[in-house]
Amino acid sequence: MPNTLISYKDAKEKLSLAQKVGQLFMPAVFINDTEEEITRIEHLLKTNAIGAICFFHSRASAATNFEGKKKVVYNENSYNRFKDLIARYQKASEIPLLIAIDAEWGLAMRIENTPQYPYAITLGAVQDNNDLVFEVGKHIAMDCKEAGVHWNLAPVVDINNNPENPVIGYRSFGDDKNNVLSSSKAYLNGMKSVGIQGAIKHFPGHGDTNTDSHLGLPIIHKSKENLSKNELYPYQQLIKDGVDAVMVGHLAVPELDSSNQPATTSTKIITDLLRTEMGFDGVIISDALNMHAVSKDFPEKGKLEATAFEAGMDVMCFSEHAAEGIQKILESSSPNRIEESFKRVWRLKEHAYLNLKNSDIKPHLSPSDLNRRIAVNAITQLYGNTAEVKNVKNSHFLNLAIENQSKNTFSNKIGENYYQLSLDNLDEVGLKALEHDTVVLALFPPSIKPKDHFGFPQKLLDFIKVLIAQKNVLLYLFGNPYVLDVLDLKSHSNAVIVYQDFPEFQEEAYHHFIDKIEAKGKLPIKLKTVQL
Template sequence: MSKTSIQKWSSTPFSQAEKIGQLFMPAAFINDSEVEIQKLEKLIKEHAIGGLCFFHSRASAATNYEGKKEVIYNKRSFDTLKRLIDRYQNIAKYPLLIAIDAEWGLAMRIENTPQYPYAITLGAIQDNNDLIYEVGRNIARDCKAAGIHWNLAPVTDINNNPENPVIGYRSFGENKDSVLQKALAYIKGSQSESVLTSIKHFPGHGDTSVDSHLGLPLIDKSKQELLENELYPFQKLIDEGVDSVMVGHLSVPALANGKRISSSISKDIIKGLLREEMGFDGIVISDALNMHAVSKNYPKKGELEWLAFDAGNDVLCFAEHPKEGIETILKNATHHQIEKSFERIWELKKKVFAVQEMGSNSELENNNELNTKLAKQSLTLFKGTRTEISKFKEEGFLGVEISRSTDNLFFNAIQKSKPFDSRTFSEVSRMDSSKTIETEENILLALFPPQIKPVNKFGFTEKELQIVNELITTKNTVLYLFGNPYVLKHMNYENASAVVIVYQDLELFQNVAAQHFLDKIQAKGKLPISVKK
């Protein structure tokens, strides 16, 4: 959509129904069937839909994924995405604003696209937010290559609950100032490429033990506590001038006059706190309205869309019933309500289409060099000393890996310089582990958690955890962890000689970990969260 086109549409008279349609951002699925694609095309044309939020597939959408529906991967999803964006733009009466969740890159939704480290990994980097800026910039460039205008990131939640089932690794950590500075660097990197961002999940999803995709979390804190911590980075970033704020599905009675209502449909929280008290006058976008925290409570089509709009959301993300929602809003809303939200979204569109037309890359970024820098800067020596690891290496050791499917490139890289014997978990578990390694004193333990989320102890079996803890307790063990550091709360890590947190199992991160073990680099990172058993 060219600059000339967006100016032309600015002078086009909109009906009230079309203005409301501009506020809707239903889900678009990259790997949809032709029948579903045509359904969405019909919706866009008939109701002047304003934007689309892209997801990989219906099975991979979070509310379905937890139900274990089969996800079919398509190696050419990126090409499919570009074709679909062009197709939907070409049939739209008004230009579509295209959004996606790309917190750690397009790889969050699309196969064979550049992946950058999770926020928790970036949170470990000390005094080098220029690298976070580069992450935001590179991801923005990849978004532009696809035809995406709006990256619904970064997560600005302060993760202070180790049992958080949905934020955790997506947060920069538990320190409010660090979260603020890293989120700001990410945003400025994206702004440098004229790609929109959205801070989320207002008023803060960090201290929850419920996944809002599946239920409504309750945050039972005082308003003062929230202002001092959870709301702190949001306020500072609003003061800096952010494009948009995404409101989460959270029950926060202290901010809603005692009511246990979702923040996403609370006038007290959006119009009162966010708009009036915190002074935000930009775009407010709802978290996905299909999420069970709210959707299961409002089965009547159009009701939830109206409640979200009436509460103060300008953009209704993943609205499942746009037709009925438009009709309900048209029936109930005031002229001023409709005009104000429409003006916000149209001004945003004019800004985006004007600058993005000036130049856009068509190739995805090569992320190897930046990821290598990030791996080196985030690597964290959590316990022990470099001297102890050096001594351990020289004395000789047996390698043991606890892994399901990840290739142990870490061991392979070390063996090129220092040969050693190793055992897999299956080899150790086929016989009594104490007999298998009873003659070994030093154990180099490479731990690859099966999953990044904490549910079911990160996917580890009781047997796996038993062997890990037995090795740590009975042997001189040096542990390298390639995953979520919250895993450590299930382990007797204090008995290990050394614990090194690598955060990711990507090839470059494993190679950097091997360089560290071989004394070629130092660990410069610091754990951004607390580990409590």
């Protein structure tokens, strides 16, 4: 562990202006990186007084920029390496580092063999039980603290009111502002009970777009009045509650800034709206500055970081040119402006290190027990014809599943005639389907994201659509509910949304199938297709 964190009063006097600027930078570091890159980061920390680092699994999985270009290598020892790297980077830094990570649904978002909790959309389906959401925030915070993480860059408080959103979707609690607010508040309070800092994102609201800001610049065409009533509403309420930090997304909102520049470099959005009008006095952090929505417009190294800082940013996340950015800020900004951001960041760091000492919080539930309770409360049924559901369950149905990587215990439990559908056996299963009027279809989508029909090959998707059109199908969906939009469901179709493929969720789905439990959840979003 590096030197003990000194008070802001002492830091204000002892740190040089260049060191203070260095404290505003949060470069990305990668758990599965080369020794050469690790050594480079150590040198960067030592020579630039970097204030924070944000961990990612690997360069191949760091952002959508890299999807499909580099293979993500599985490493079952990532967690131990993660803890070793934290210790190594802390040792390399003269000033204690603020350690951050995206752990929206747990460290499993970045690290193998760590507890995974349900996605936000699953938690949004839970009705009148924010205690469970609180427990998720608390468990994630305990996992973070155990590993040496201070700052979980979560939760997403975007209202996902666009079914075609390629990047938020399942990461949002839903499309209702009140549900998003109450769930976000419970999640944040859960983290706060353990002493882990949070960051609500992606201001001013990334929900109503069909553009992925990792790849291009989303433009939100809404009036300020409309935004205030919806997208900005949970941010404003959580700011009143004293949230630690707000992450600004790469979004152009012409009604807020007619220049059409991203919010991350907009004085009107960061300083005039968020800081002054909405009264936020905490830390403002950027979304990853390597994302193409902004990075492609700033070819000069360090210019993007200086522009974001000038607009009112406090922390430059995923800065790929930290040394150059520090220099440009020193050249273009006043000492008073630098001190303003330094004070906010150092105060956050003080809170993080003070809370780190309070490590006697213990879980009341295991991750498995918590996931099971959420499953019982989240499973949602969308029945077009309840009589037909009973008919399916009591019939000699075809037990069919489309699996991905998950072990399918659900289909094995519900009965015989079990067939796993794939591109290799479409003809065989098609002949079997001729022998049955009823089908129980378990869907395990290949991808949680909507790109390319959630990873379903078109030929396989076409087969499912024909099956749904011609047979009495009872569908159990172990994945993103937006999958239903690509299935051509009818008004009489019957679907049960299980949301997750965890063993606990599969077991409770089976209990639902045998009528041992009722479906208590409510779909937290609206689908493009008919609402069953």
